[in-house]
Amino acid sequence: MIDNDGLFNTIAAVFSSYVTTCPNLVQLCILSAQQNDTDQVPSGQSFVVVVAIDFGTTSSGYAYAFTKEPECIHTMRRWEGGDPGVSNQKTPTTILLTPDRKFHSFGYAARDFYHDLDPSESKHWLYLEKFKMKLHTTANLSIDTDLHAANGKRVKALDIFAYALAFFKEQALKELSDQTGGDFDNNDVRWVITVPAIWKMPAKQFMREAAYKSALVSRENPEQLIIALEPEAASIYCRKLRLHQMVDLCTQTTQNGFSPTDNVGSGMTQAKEHVRRNRQSRTFLVENVIGELWSELEEGDRYVVVDCGGGTVDLTVHQIRLPEGHLKELYKASGGPYGSLGIDYEFEKLLCKIFGQDFIDQFKIKRPAAWVDLMIAFESRKRAAAPDRTNPLNINLPFSFIDYYKKFRGHSVEHALRKSNVDFVKWSSQGMLRMSPDAMNSLFKPTIDHIIQHLRELFEKPEVSDIKFLFLVGGFAESPLLQQAVQNMLQGRSRIIIPHDVGLTILKGAVLFGLDPSIIKVRRSPLTYGVGVLNRFVEGKHPPEKLLVKDGTRWCTDVFDTFIAADQSVALGEMVKRSYTPAKPSQQVIVIHVYCSEKENVGFISEPGVRKCGTLRLDVTGTESTAPRREIQTLMQFGDTEIRAMAVDVSTGRTVKSSIDFLSH
Numbered sequence: 292m293i294d295n296d297g298l299f300n301t302i303a304a305v306f307s308s309y310v311t312t313c314p315n316l317v318q319l320c321i322l323s324a325q326q327n328d329t330d331q332v333p334s335g336q337s338f339v340v341v342v343a344i345d346f347g348t349t350s351s352g353y354a355y356a357f358t359k360e361p362e363c364i365h366t367m368r369r370w371e372g373g374d375p376g377v378s379n380q381k382t383p384t385t386i387l388l389t390p391d392r393k394f395h396s397f398g399y400a401a402r403d404f405y406h407d408l409d410p411s412e413s414k415h416w417l418y419l420e421k422f423k424m425k426l427h428t429t430a431n432l433s434i435d436t437d438l439h440a441a442n443g444k445r446v447k448a449l450d451i452f453a454y455a456l457a458f459f460k461e462q463a464l465k466e467l468s469d470q471t472g473g474d475f476d477n478n479d480v481r482w483v484i485t486v487p488a489i490w491k492m493p494a495k496q497f498m499r500e501a502a503y504k505s506a507l508v509s510r511e512n513p514e515q516l517i518i519a520l521e522p523e524a525a526s527i528y529c530r531k532l533r534l535h536q537m538v539d540l541c542t543q544t545t546q547n548g549f550s551p552t553d554n555v556g557s558g559m560t561q562a563k564e565h566v567r568r569n570r571q572s573r574t575f576l577v578e579n580v581i582g583e584l585w586s587e588l589e590e591g592d593r594y595v596v597v598d599c600g601g602g603t604v605d606l607t608v609h610q611i612r613l614p615e616g617h618l619k620e621l622y623k624a625s626g627g628p629y630g631s632l633g634i635d636y637e638f639e640k641l642l643c644k645i646f647g648q649d650f651i652d653q654f655k656i657k658r659p660a661a662w663v664d665l666m667i668a669f670e671s672r673k674r675a676a677a678p679d680r681t682n683p684l685n686i687n688l689p690f691s692f693i694d695y696y697k698k699f700r701g702h703s704v705e706h707a708l709r710k711s712n713v714d715f716v717k718w719s720s721q722g723m724l725r726m727s728p729d730a731m732n733s734l735f736k737p738t739i740d741h742i743i744q745h746l747r748e749l750f751e752k753p754e755v756s757d758i759k760f761l762f763l764v765g766g767f768a769e770s771p772l773l774q775q776a777v778q779n780m781l782q783g784r785s786r787i788i789i790p791h792d793v794g795l796t797i798l799k800g801a802v803l804f805g806l807d808p809s810i811i812k813v814r815r816s817p818l819t820y821g822v823g824v825l826n827r828f829v830e831g832k833h834p835p836e837k838l839l840v841k842d843g844t845r846w847c848t849d850v851f852d853t854f855i856a857a858d859q860s861v862a863l864g865e866m867v868k869r870s871y872t873p874a875k876p877s878q879q880v881i882v883i884h885v886y887c888s889e890k891e892n893v894g895f896i897s898e899p900g901v902r903k904c905g906t907l908r909l910d911v912t913g914t915e916s917t918a919p920r921r922e923i924q925t926l927m928q929f930g931d932t933e934i935r936a937m938a939v940d941v942s943t944g945r946t947v948k949s950s951i952d953f954l955s956h
Contacts (some may be wrong), residue, residue: 292404301532303631318590324835325828333575338480339357339479339480339865340357340467340475340479340480341481341802341805342354342479342483343482343483343484343798343801343802344456344768345801346485346486347384348421348604350381350382350384351383352366352367353367353462353476354366354801355467356688356806361803366924367462381794381898382397383398385398386418386422386454386455387416387419388416388417388419389416390415392417394458397454404421405663406663409506413509413661416844417446419438419446421601421668424603427489427490427602427628428628432491432494432954434449435447436497438451440453441655441663449497449501450504452497452710453502453504454505455501455505457505460505460507475887478512478514481517482515482516482517483518483801484517484519485798487520487603488522488607488624489600492933493905494904494950495932495953497954499518499933500954502516507549517932519932520605520607521598522605523596523804523811523932524801525598525762525797525800526594526762526800527618527798527800527810528803529762529790531803532579533792534866535788536790536791537788538788538789540778540786541778541787543560545719564683564863580895584927586654587759588611588833590611590930592610592611593607593610593611594607594785595758595761595762596610596762597764597765598764598765599631599763599765599768599770600631600766601632604627604742604745605624606624606625606626606745606749608754612812617809617810618812619812619860619889620813622749622815623815629741629745632772633737633738633741637734637735638734641713643770644711644713646704646707646711647666647700650699650700655690661691665687668688668689672685672686676731676768680731681728684725684728685719685721686722686776692704692936695937709723715730715733719725732772742776743780744760746780746781747775758788759784759786761785761786762789763789764772764789765797768789768793769793774789780820793862794865809863811863812862812863813860813861813862814860814861814863814931816889817857817858818904819856819857819893820885820886820887820929820934821829821851821853821885823852823884823886824852825846825850827844827846827847828845836852842913849895849896850895850896851888851901854869857889857891863931864930866927867926867930868925872923874922881908881909882907883906883909885907886901887904888901904953906951907925907927907936907949908948908949908952909923909949916936922942923938923939936950936951937949
């Protein structure tokens, strides 16, 4: 069991069953330039089109570009349905299953059908919305993680995500078939799915598993799917921006059609009008060269992308590398669950304060479709909130809310408002809640405060000094309240740029990323990764409680052998090389537990904050060798959006099946 240098893998030493680690072969190396990143198209395989799916918390959509016309990005067809005053270029991330749990519809179609069901029927249907956040908030995410439908029933999360991806696959292939005049083959498509950069590895793997289950791609052809990080996609698109395609909040010169005296929201209002007028064309032309804004950047210039979505806010710091214009990530992606959903939660808390938590909980279960109606009414008014607004905002209460409250409490909604001491919300005789602008703005405050606090902390980092531009993207970036808060925080330290049609920035950037995944040359590792090993026990250096004596030799247990450290700079295609030896010659599978931590320096796998995050499996079936000692060399790639593993049986040269599973517990 002991290798030449006397170093054990923890599992091998303590349980005498699995593997041995060879320290003389442990090294960090960069493979030669000829060896491609695994997300690159392998030789012999090419794709006709790249289709990107922006799977958002509140809304989703797809866009595509043919590889022969990379400068033309086509966005999806208009969706049936839609809300007044809301761009329906994307569709709500809502899904409806029949009472026997079969897929029925997605997006506006799901929402409208559910809305029209009789209350006695609707409680049997499974309606889900804003379910993407579950992948971020679930501590022990697994293949078996559940979601709750509006009626309280549980359903497998993997099934829901797979249904959604299958829907987008069907929509995109149908549109491509119509465009090309024949049945479009899925094998000709490279798919890109966007995820928040702050997502942990289990959540990214979950999206890949959902793609396999939906038959978007097959396990035999994993490189057909790329996982793109949302702020990176936005960053790639922002490189292409022309002056007329953006709003510069700091200068607001007439180049964008408004004067420096305009208020903070007017630029976006005019930008949205410009987009609406041009909506008939769903094709966006992007420059083969960099945009005018980008031409102001010089070698080493830094900028921040702040992706403000429905569920999360994601911050990425990039540095420009000339002459090719490649991007280098300067600071690991950061952020948190500070998306616009936070405003919805604050509104729900306000309703609980007025009408009682017990009533709201019951109403959501007994009248789920009416609750959805109420939140739709709130959504449209939420978008009207602005720093300079003076007139009240009216929110329609569904009749069933008023009726059910009377039955539940025995008195009227108006009576509840009078008794609640919430003086900034009044009752209108037309059956509406009248909120003062200050009341609406106060619902935004906790979420915006979180974002501003995070930005402050980010700008204090030494890597984030001298930021030339701050790109504000994502649907929440349209909020004048958020824009003003960011302006006040920065005090002119960097220019704030908002692309027109800001909600599609990530989608268009994801298409560009699919066309050239090598554009991001250097990333930062968000966590420290490693495995547990045994080292020779050194008196005075190692804690006495870690001492293990085996066959007369003194070992230190639980030593954390680092693959890569948190915030370490990793080049695209860079590999961490490790070698392992099966404990028994007949062993068919080598299992190695992978640990992670947010700390940069980790000594032991038992330290606080260190957790088992995955399992590296090496299947050595069919690689039997006559050599006295079998060495399996493993190459792990950390410079990509996903961690990948490859392995070779050194004595035979055969490839060993290898994978890192982040979803098993």
